[in-house]
Structure formats: C-alpha cells, structure tokens
Amino acid sequence: MADVARRAGVSMATASRALSNHPHVAAETRARVLAAAEQLSYVVSPEASRLAGGATDRVAVVVPHIARWFFASLLEGLESVLRDADLDVLLYHVGDEADRRRFFERLPARRKVDAVVVLGMPVRDGERDRLELMGVHIVAAGGQVENYPYVSIDDAAAGRQAVDHLIFLKHRRIGMIAAIDPAEPGWPANPGRTHAYEMALTDAGLPFDPALVVTVPWGGLSGADAMSGLLSLRDPPTAVYAHSDEVAFGAMRTLRRAGLRIPEDMSVVGIDDHPMAELSDLTTVAQPVRDQGVLAGRMVLALLAGEQTAGGVTVPTRLIIRGSTAPPRR
Amino acid sequence: MADVARRAGVSMATASRALSNHPHVAAETRARVLAAAEQLSYVVSPEASRLAGGATDRVAVVVPHIARWFFASLLEGLESVLRDADLDVLLYHVGDEADRRRFFERLPARRKVDAVVVLGMPVRDGERDRLELMGVHIVAAGGQVENYPYVSIDDAAAGRQAVDHLIFLKHRRIGMIAAIDPAEPGWPANPGRTHAYEMALTDAGLPFDPALVVTVPWGGLSGADAMSGLLSLRDPPTAVYAHSDEVAFGAMRTLRRAGLRIPEDMSVVGIDDHPMAELSDLTTVAQPVRDQGVLAGRMVLALLAGEQTAGGVTVPTRLIIRGSTAPPRR
C-alpha cells in the first residue's frame, strides 16, 4: 500500500481511507489513489486489514451432507446472498459422528469468521456450548427450530399435507417410511413428519398400526427395502407416505419391479419436491429449499449489521399432486 | 498469546514455537505452553499468524453449480481431503455469465488463498490470464484437461462405451441427446461425448443422421423435450444415448408417458451413474465423481508441499448395464 500511496502522492493513512471507502476523503484524491492501485494491480491484504481492523468478512457454513440435493440447494441459496454481500463462505462438512465431534471439539472456524450458519442439522446441547465459545452470530436453516435464529418449514404441517391428501383420497391403510440420517444412527427420524402421520390418522379416526411404519436409514435403496417390507405384510397398505422424495423413489422402484402399478395398486407421496419428483410423476409436498438458504443469508447480514432479528422464520410448504396418488381400488 | 506465554513462564517467541510445533522446544516447555493455552482456551489469531508468517491455509473452490449431484459430489470429495489437511475451503459459485465475469474480473479470492481448484468447468483463455494474476497453484477437476494439473474422465472413451454398447445390441438408428450448460449458452455440448457418438457410428459403418442428434440445455425437462422431438421423427431411433443421466431420466419420462416400454420399445443409456440411475434401472457409464474430487485435493496438497505433479490424471469409466437397454425389437 505504501507504493500506492507514494504513487498517488498521499500518505498511507489517506490511501487506506480511499481504498476502504471512508468518508472525509476528497473525491479527487480518492480517484487518484484508486487509479494508482489499479495500475499497480494492488489489493489490500485481508490479513493485515483484519489484524488492524475488525471483521473477517467470512462466514462458516456447517453441513452434514454436501452431495444431497436438499443440502446443496440450501447452500446454493445461502452462498448467493453472502457472495453478493462480499462475504466469503468457508465450508465445513461434518459427515459422520467423528467429523462432527472433531468439528465441535476443535472448532476449526474459531477466530476465522464473523458468523456461522448451520444447515439442515439440529445442534445438540453440548455442541451448542462449544459453538457459543466462538462468540459469533449463529443462524440455522433447514433443520433447527430453536436456540438460534432459524428458517425452516413446519415439518408437522408438511407431513399433514401429505397424509391428509391420502386420507382425502379415501385410503385407510397408509404406510409410512421414516428416514433417519445414516450419519446419525441412533437419532430419531424427523419427529414432526412422524408425528404428523399419527395425528392425521387419529383425526381421521383411523387405527394406528405399528406394522405399517418402517424406519430406515435415509436413501433410495433403503426406501426400496422398506417398500419390500411393507409389501410382504399380510395386509399391505394401499398408500405410502415417505419422509422424503428420495426414499419415495426407492419405494417406487420396488413397486415397479413387483409389477405393481402406481397409483392404481399403490399410491406414493413424498416430501421435498426434489427435481426428480417431477420427472417421476411423484405427488409430493414441496418446500422452498433454495429460498431457505437465501433467507438464512439475509438473517446473517441483518445480524452482522447489528439489527435485531426475529427469532425464526417458517416458510410454507405446498402439496403438489402428480400421478403417483389416486383413490384406492377397493 | 502474551497471556499464554506469561502463564507458562516463557517468552512469546517460545510460546509461538511451542504452539506451532516447531523443533528446538523442550518437551516439558511445550507441554507447559500447551497447557496454558488450553486453560485460557486460546487459539492463535489466523490473521496475525498469516501476516507474520506465510501461507493462508485456505484454498478457493470455484464451481459453476452447487446443487447438482455431479458438482456437489466433486466438492464433497475435495473438501474431505482438504479438511483432513487442515486447509479451509472458500466456496465461490459462478452460476451464470455475469457471476463468472465478476469472479474473474474482481478475483475476490485474491490474496486469500494458497491455491484454487476449478471444478467441472473449463477455464477460458482470458480467464486463465486473470487467474494467473493470483500467483497461486491451480488445479482443475471434472472438466478441464489442459492448462492445469487436472483430474477428469476421458469423455470420448465414456461416450464410446455407451454408444458401442447400443451398437453391440444391434441398434442401427441411435439418437443422441447432447446437453449444453444452461449457464453458458452458446458454448458447445461436451465435445468428447459428442465426438464419441460420431466415431462409434463411423467405426460401425452406420450412417450419421443429423436428425437423430438433438442438443438441449442441460436438465431433466430438456431431456424430456428432446425425447419428444426424437419420437416425432418420421423414422425414430430405437435407442438413445444421452450425455448425462439426468437428461436420460427426462427422456425416460417422455417414453413412459407415451406408453412406450423401456427397453423393449426404446433403449436408453446415460453417463454418470447418478444415484437415481440405479433406482431407475438406467444403463449408464459410471464415473467416479467423488474420487475425482479427492484426487484433485491430493494434487493441491502435493503442489502446496512443493512437489512436482504429473500434468493430469484420467480416471476410468465403466459401463453399467441395467434394465434400460436391450436389443431392438425389429
């Protein structure tokens, strides 16, 4: 920067002010400095700048999965608003328990960011304490609904939309394929979506048959297995509610292989509106995934600007009826 | 750090050496420093450290798409090795031409990273010049096959595996659905995969009928449209080769809706081995996507360690025959 200052014929103090858009710099002077910087193709050293000044202009994003559509979409939305605000995104993938423990234990983002956003992943109590240690803003999206400012859907409501749709079609034996995160064995499947199933049945006066709910690790193949199980029941369901589209795709594959027709022989409904849902003609409950990332990004910006944020935002879901659901045949 | 040093009863110089694992520090002393740091829950300031020292321990990753399986998988592989090496990854999404121009013009990662890896995206000439300006190592994965150390598949070979399979099944009218990146209108579809089609036909002595190749923007819906076009031909093909699985899925949907059976009425083959391919019973040419990211990460590490790297690595692809291909009926 000394070079730039010299070339522009000003002091470093002025050069710094000009470069960082401070007021109290004559327009003409600023132009001169900018020109000099341009000629020398100079950019300020972030390190030095941060050392002397304040913010890091970086935010950490913690995700349990990268290659899954839902998480990647959240990330995409988030990244876009952060990038527009000239904030850099540091990506931290905590794929399994080991990663997870390591992340919260070592806190690799410590001192490196102004905020951290946790995507699609509830933060556990002990972890929260660790996170607090970082002393920065924290936002959650697509998962958490407490502790932090968050943006998410109402899982229970989404589940109701799916199951109520089946009930409306007059299905009386409805199976559920619940998915647990393979990275978190031992943790329960999405409670909201599970609870919605039970409530919907109750409200419709239908019996709850434990045999009709099967819980599997998340994934298409697991969904296929789950469907096999359901089909082998003495009295199989006439419709299936899957916790997520990917699982539903697996179920559909099993049905296809079994020679059963969808929706004539079996209705299938999922949640998410994965891009493949449209191609597979899957009835599903759509959630605005990318938007949730965007909203989370805006929250970060607001927090960084010192604004008070509302506790959380719940975005609406919407039932999309396609060809995988119909009234039962009998 | 001054606090830590004081508490451990040593100078800052020694504290620094102990914290950063330098030799010439007595084991006992080091332990004392580490303990002090632990008690104060102190971590070195990356900014200050970088200012004084050398590397930023960060690498920039540039991707044209985040929410697409292929790119997200590359990213996942890459991130995992980088993270294991305690390098932070800065994510830069250049979704469209505007983003792209902005990125290469402003070079937001300038001075912030030790290396940049470009994922699934050929770097154009002018852009390369800009990148050079950063003066850091550059690696490409899943796309580029020149200019930089790279890791990628042999697109031409992959294409051949797909088309040759159809030819082996005795198909004589084979359609091709080529996909161009919607973010780069005007740029050609994957040349290797396209060329493979032409060569395979030629080698098999089959005529090349321009009507049988349709080029569409990447995407499932586009694939569906493309298939519609192919079906409306006076003399439709008996098999279709799609540049990627997602496009193939779209094609399959069109066939399903048209009441045509796969593979009896039409064979379909894709490239990628997307997770949905298995669920859709799609014959495809598998490529190790995550591995490409991993290898790129290792290259970065090697480069950073000052090692010389081979120009590039080509990973093998493999035909996976499922239920979407069979000999033509006539």
Added chain:
DNA sequence: TGCGTGATCGGAAACGCTTCCAGCGGTTGC
C-alpha cells in the same frame, strides 16, 4: 580445567494495514 557444541530460549524487528490524534488552510457566526 578450558573450550567447542548443540539444544533452548528471549529480544525485537518485521508483516501490511487501520485509525486516533493533530495540524492545516479556509469558512462561518457574531
């Protein structure tokens, strides 16, 4: 016993910025 030697450790100078505190002409208000 005297001295070279290597292992440790401390002092202090960078590293490249930001910003507080003044200083400097020129206005403005009375």
Added chain:
DNA sequence: GCAACCGCTGGAAGCGTTTCCGATCACGCA
C-alpha cells in the same frame, strides 16, 4: 476581526504473530 469549526490529510501507534539473531547453559572431550 476573532474564535470556533470543518473538511481533508499526515504521523504514528498499535493489531498478534513469526522468525532472525544472539545469548545462555549444560555437556563432552582433549
């Protein structure tokens, strides 16, 4: 006409590390 101000600029003190350069000390060897 004088003092209080104002807009702009410069000097210099940090910001928190790393590392160069010696200094110290215990040891081994002649």
